Amino acid sequence: MADVATLGRREQTKSQNRQAILDAGRAVFAELGYDAVTVRDIVRRTGLASGTFYNYFRSKEEVFAALADDGARRFAPVIKHLREQAVGFESFVRAAISAYFEFIAEERRLWLEGRPAGESARVLPRETPEMQAVFGEVRQAIQAAAGGPGGVPDADPDYMAAACIAIARDVGDVMTTRRPPDIAGAAEFASAMILNGLRGLPQRREA
Amino acid sequence: MADVATLGRREQTKSQNRQAILDAGRAVFAELGYDAVTVRDIVRRTGLASGTFYNYFRSKEEVFAALADDGARRFAPVIKHLREQAVGFESFVRAAISAYFEFIAEERRLWLEGRPAGESARVLPRETPEMQAVFGEVRQAIQAAAGGPGGVPDADPDYMAAACIAIARDVGDVMTTRRPPDIAGAAEFASAMILNGLRGLPQRREA
Amino acid sequence: MADVATLGRREQTKSQNRQAILDAGRAVFAELGYDAVTVRDIVRRTGLASGTFYNYFRSKEEVFAALADDGARRFAPVIKHLREQAVGFESFVRAAISAYFEFIAEERRLWLEGRPAGESARVLPRETPEMQAVFGEVRQAIQAAAGGPGGVPDADPDYMAAACIAIARDVGDVMTTRRPPDIAGAAEFASAMILNGLRGLPQRREA
Amino acid sequence: MADVATLGRREQTKSQNRQAILDAGRAVFAELGYDAVTVRDIVRRTGLASGTFYNYFRSKEEVFAALADDGARRFAPVIKHLREQAVGFESFVRAAISAYFEFIAEERRLWLEGRPAGESARVLPRETPEMQAVFGEVRQAIQAAAGGPGGVPDADPDYMAAACIAIARDVGDVMTTRRPPDIAGAAEFASAMILNGLRGLPQRREA
DNA sequence: AATGAATGAGAATTCATTCAT
DNA sequence: AATGAATGAATTCTCATTCAT
Numbered sequence: 001m002a003d004v005a006t007l008g009r010r011e012q013t014k015s016q017n018r019q020a021i022l023d024a025g026r027a028v029f030a031e032l033g034y035d036a037v038t039v040r041d042i043v044r045r046t047g048l049a050s051g052t053f054y055n056y057f058r059s060k061e062e063v064f065a066a067l068a069d070d071g072a073r074r075f076a077p078v079i080k081h082l083r084e085q086a087v088g089f090e091s092f093v094r095a096a097i098s099a100y101f102e103f104i105a106e107e108r109r110l111w112l113e114g115r116p117a118g119e120s121a122r123v124l125p126r127e128t129p130e131m132q133a134v135f136g137e138v139r140q141a142i143q144a145a146a147g148g149p150g151g152v153p154d155a156d157p158d159y160m161a162a163a164c165i166a167i168a169r170d171v172g173d174v175m176t177t178r179r180p181p182d183i184a185g186a187a188e189f190a191s192a193m194i195l196n197g198l199r200g201l202p203q204r205r206e207a
Numbered sequence: 208m209a210d211v212a213t214l215g216r217r218e219q220t221k222s223q224n225r226q227a228i229l230d231a232g233r234a235v236f237a238e239l240g241y242d243a244v245t246v247r248d249i250v251r252r253t254g255l256a257s258g259t260f261y262n263y264f265r266s267k268e269e270v271f272a273a274l275a276d277d278g279a280r281r282f283a284p285v286i287k288h289l290r291e292q293a294v295g296f297e298s299f300v301r302a303a304i305s306a307y308f309e310f311i312a313e314e315r316r317l318w319l320e321g322r323p324a325g326e327s328a329r330v331l332p333r334e335t336p337e338m339q340a341v342f343g344e345v346r347q348a349i350q351a352a353a354g355g356p357g358g359v360p361d362a363d364p365d366y367m368a369a370a371c372i373a374i375a376r377d378v379g380d381v382m383t384t385r386r387p388p389d390i391a392g393a394a395e396f397a398s399a400m401i402l403n404g405l406r407g408l409p410q411r412r413e414a
Numbered sequence: 415m416a417d418v419a420t421l422g423r424r425e426q427t428k429s430q431n432r433q434a435i436l437d438a439g440r441a442v443f444a445e446l447g448y449d450a451v452t453v454r455d456i457v458r459r460t461g462l463a464s465g466t467f468y469n470y471f472r473s474k475e476e477v478f479a480a481l482a483d484d485g486a487r488r489f490a491p492v493i494k495h496l497r498e499q500a501v502g503f504e505s506f507v508r509a510a511i512s513a514y515f516e517f518i519a520e521e522r523r524l525w526l527e528g529r530p531a532g533e534s535a536r537v538l539p540r541e542t543p544e545m546q547a548v549f550g551e552v553r554q555a556i557q558a559a560a561g562g563p564g565g566v567p568d569a570d571p572d573y574m575a576a577a578c579i580a581i582a583r584d585v586g587d588v589m590t591t592r593r594p595p596d597i598a599g600a601a602e603f604a605s606a607m608i609l610n611g612l613r614g615l616p617q618r619r620e621a
Numbered sequence: 622m623a624d625v626a627t628l629g630r631r632e633q634t635k636s637q638n639r640q641a642i643l644d645a646g647r648a649v650f651a652e653l654g655y656d657a658v659t660v661r662d663i664v665r666r667t668g669l670a671s672g673t674f675y676n677y678f679r680s681k682e683e684v685f686a687a688l689a690d691d692g693a694r695r696f697a698p699v700i701k702h703l704r705e706q707a708v709g710f711e712s713f714v715r716a717a718i719s720a721y722f723e724f725i726a727e728e729r730r731l732w733l734e735g736r737p738a739g740e741s742a743r744v745l746p747r748e749t750p751e752m753q754a755v756f757g758e759v760r761q762a763i764q765a766a767a768g769g770p771g772g773v774p775d776a777d778p779d780y781m782a783a784a785c786i787a788i789a790r791d792v793g794d795v796m797t798t799r800r801p802p803d804i805a806g807a808a809e810f811a812s813a814m815i816l817n818g819l820r821g822l823p824q825r826r827e828a
Numbered sequence: 829a830a831t832g833a834a835t836g837a838g839a840a841t842t843c844a845t846t847c848a849t
Numbered sequence: 850a851a852t853g854a855a856t857g858a859a860t861t862c863t864c865a866t867t868c869a870t
Contacts, residue, residue: 017854035242038839049856054841159396162381166373167404174369188409189366196407197374197400246865256831261866431833449656452860463835468862573810576795580787581818588783603780607818611788614817616809660844670852675845
């Protein structure tokens with residue numbers, strides 16, 4: 001945690017500083033939530049001088065965007081892999097939900113670990129830039145698959161994407177509040193809800 | 208508990224100020240969004256002196272909470288009425304979803320009406336304290352009905368409530384971005400997604 | 415000098431604060447010059463809290479403008495009196511020039527008094543908001559009188575005003591650098607330059 | 622003193638950088654005005670590294686001073702030529718004023734050309750370092766000629782120089798605000814004002 | 829209670845200057 | 850010499866909160 005802060009400033013090369021800011025940003029976004037975060041919070045966490053921040057980013061918005069970008073870059077292949085790996089839409093949904101639930105349970109665990117017992121999470125893992133990016137990927141995947149051969153019904157793709165992500169996100173949120181979180185049970189629930197929900201949807205064209 | 212008619216003059220003024228602050232809070236939360244709102248914004252809107260605010264609330268958080276409370280009190284009977292009116296869970300879901308979608312579409316319309324064309328909505332109707340309260344009511348309703356005679360399956364009630372609300376909320380959000388919003392279509396989509404989704408859920412007890 | 419700063423804050427009434435800011439503004443504008451002055455400089459000088467400044471003015475620009483306004487209000491009657499008092503334009507010019515030169519010599523004297531010997535003036539008295547206002551008054555007076563019965567020639571009034579003020583200002587500047595300043599001599603010089611200069615001007619209409 | 626041809630390669634580069642900084646300084650002083658200019662502005666314009674600036678100048682003040690020096694060196698012969706060319710003081714004044722007014726009108730025109738219509742000039746040509754230098758030259762010329770055979774009266778030379786320059790400068794400023802600027806008229810006005818003004822001046826010695 | 833001016837901590841941002849490379 | 854990232858003091862401005870009236 002204090003690693004970055006305890007490094008001498010001089011030793012940090014240029015790209016290390018950029019990374020230090022991103023790391024600090026990730027940490028404080030997770031800790032305080034996007035709106036509560038100030039540029040100062042990020043800077044403080046890096047141990048850099050305040051002016052240095054502005055050599056890399058113009059605002060916390062840019063940091064968030066860069067983080068989301070990073071996330072998208074890292075997760076896009078994972079999602080892609082999941083889709084290729086899976087036989088049919090159903091197995092894709094189950095795999096994606098499981099991966100997501102495991103990820104947020106782990107994030108939550110890490111978060112609670114570093115905290116005094118009384119303090120409860122203020123920010124949900126799914127609000128991190130990375131997760132925003134993942135949601136974007138999934139949305140695109142569903143929208144692309146709508147009405148296609150994968151088994152996704154020919155209903156409104158925006159509605160479908162919104163509904164699927166909403167279920168995963170909010171069931172996941174409930175799951176992470178449980179001690180211990182029942183990852184398998186929650187994943188089974190969310191997957192069933194999504195798959196059955198989609199299955200019964202009215203088709204857009206012809207019966 | 209204390210009837211308005213039984214309040215003396217002084218208490219009248221007192222509660223008028225409280226109400227003025229709540230009204231102002233509702234307005235600015237809707238206008239600016241929770242995070243962007245400052246106590247000054249609320250106070251300015253009331254015309255009261257800034258110090259007066261602190262006679263009634265300690266922070267904007269308290270105002271928001273009071274508003275949500277108000278909402279809960281006002282909407283609880285509406286929800287109840289909807290449930291009593293409906294024959295079975297399905298017709299309750301359809302009625303509730305339709306009512307909600309109509310409400311947010313109307314809110315959105317009113318919002319856009321008062322704006323120059325270019326400006327897009329910054330705050331979603333469902334983020335208002337009142338809607339938070341409605342979601343709470345619905346959550347309780349579903350949780351109470353789980354596994355009961357109304358047709359709600361015997362699955363995890365927290366997950367079910369979360370999933371149902373999530374679908375309604377996020378499909379509703381997508382709907383309100385469309386010009387014109389297809390209320391009936393979106394309601395049909397969300398209802399089908401919820402009802403079919405729930406129907407296929409694994410039961411908790413027995414096979 | 416420290417009077418204002420040593421007063422307790424509480425004792426200062428609202429209008430006293432406004433005045434304190436204006437006084438501080440006048441002092442620091444004279445000391446540092448308009449561009450170099452920061453809001454902080456003004457605030458520091460008042461002993462008030464930084465936020466208090468913004469209860470009265472939005473920027474140093476507003477302070478300067480208020481000061482100039484003040485100056486205009488105070489000097490307008492003086493100029494007017496000078497004009498009424500004077501028989502003809504010539505005696506007005508002589509009186510105005512003398513008054514001006516006496517004023518800046520005095521300002522300069524006061525300024526030097528409070529300074530260590532080595533330090534030279536950084537800001538000319540004529541750059542104060544008050545003097546800006548006076549120049550404005552004089553400009554209007556000359557422009558109004560052009561071609562009229564007072565003896566002001568019928569040449570371009572803007573050019574005349576600019577030239578007269580320019581002479582007074584710059585000869586005055588040179589005068590104040592002399593030890594001791596020869597007020598009478600400089601006034602005689604400037605008056606002669608202005609009056610003879612104007613006298614020989616080509617008329618605008620007819621020979 | 623050191624001829625360019627005698628400079629070695631290294632010195633060549635050195636003086637190229639110095640010149641680049643001066644050029645950039647001239648440009649940004651003209652564009653932004655002295656006070657608004659930052660060292661960064663100058664450096665940015667050169668394309669050099671920020672640290673390099675400090676190998677040549679210690680501050681923007683030094684750049685301005687060097688520019689003024691340059692100007693003085695370049696304009697001194699021009700002024701001298703004007704004086705030698707002219708028969709008598711009057712023709713010198715007329716020639717100098719005309720040259721000056723043509724110069725600032727042209728500068729103004731060039732400035733406005735590169736601007737959107739709404740934007741008005743922020744920096745006066747006469748505030749450039751070069752013009753400061755020219756004024757210095759003229760001041761010396763007048764001071765040197767005072768009471769001499771050229772027709773300059775035997776009055777206080779500092780006052781005379783100040784008054785003449787003041788008239789030219791401020792009438793010129795007014796002229797450049799007019800669309801189109803009446804160069805000939807303004808020059809006639811300023812020349813007449815100066816020459817008649819000087820003519821009537823009280824002599825210093827003898828009655 | 830109500831008032832509203834005063835407060836001062838804290839946020840964003842800029843920029844002259846340094847200094848390791 | 851040249852480079853240019855790092856520095857951190859300085860500046861503007863906002864806002865929750867207090868408190869004398």
